[in-house]
Amino acid sequence: MIKLHHLNQSRSKRIIWLLEELGLSYEMVPYQRDAVTFLAPPELKSVHPLGKSPVLEDGDLVLTESGAITEYLIETYGEGRLAPQRGTPEYAAYVQWIHFAESSAMLPMLLKMFLEKDGCETNFLAGYADKEMMSILSYLEQSLAGKKYLVAEQLSGADIMMSFMIEILYQKGVLPSFPNLARYEKQLLSHESYVRSNEIESGKR
Template sequence: MITLHHLNKSRSKRIIWLLEELELEYEIKPYLRDSVSFLAPPELKSIHPLGKSPVIEDDGLIISESGAITDYLIEKYGKGKLAPKRGTNAYVEYSQWLHFAEGSAMLPLLLKLFVAKDGCETNFLAGYADAETLKILTYFNQSLEGKTYLVDEQLTGADIMMSMIVETLVNNGSIETFPNLARYAKQLASHEAFQKADQVEAKFS
């Protein structure tokens, strides 16, 4: 059985969604953030040296990084679901979004979070984070013009990976600034497995 090492209020929530979407049997080992520092507990380092989540265990493998986990689970258990066929143009597009989620997209959002938590005036960082975030979200919003999903008009791992960006906007109240993303957010939330992941994740918050 697959084991997901899950940290509350973290990016591992989308791995719960993926596991539910693939209808896989899994168990969750939950970890709670420190109430003051909001950092992951040291116990996670016993699973992976970086002490971060998500991490899964499957067939003796320990796999970290959301994109790698998503790729692994879909490749091994997807049976043609949640990813275009390899070697197609659609797969190239899918792969770009899969990596975009943790590459270009996440950094400016994290920078904004860190600036806000630090609370001090910055000479450069706050303005840079705001400008990059707007650029990333404008691109994401434009990419969904006239589309239901990111690739091939069907739910894929790319949508599951990008759902964290969408959820961040929903939580901070800025999703309506981007009409295509607001519509996309409702589409993602309409999936039964998404709703189940919400319920599962809530048990460990």
């Protein structure tokens, strides 16, 4: 049985969607953030030394990092779904977007979130984060022009990885300024498994 150690309001939610999309049987072990610090509880360190989520258990395998978990689940259980064929240009683009979601895209967003939470004045970081965030958003907006999905006009693990960022942008009211991103957010919501993952994460299921 697959077991997902899931922290609320975290990138682990992508893995819930992926498991639901693949129709896999799994057990979800929920953890709640500290109401004051917003940090993960210490219990997660008994699962993995970093104490972060997601952590996936599949038999003897214990795997962290949502990108790695996404690639593993699709390659192991996807049966040709949610990823282009290996060796094609589409597959190379798919891998690029999976890594983009946790590297180039995530750093400026995290910087902005941390700066907002801290409330401090900075000499450099705030301006840098704003500039980098606008660059990322402009790149995504351009990349999604005339497209429903990031790769090969079909849902893939790349879209599932990107969903966490899109959801935060929606919550912050950013999407109306980027029509392609706004349309993309609605496209992701057209998948029942994505809506279901939101309900599972919020405890409505």
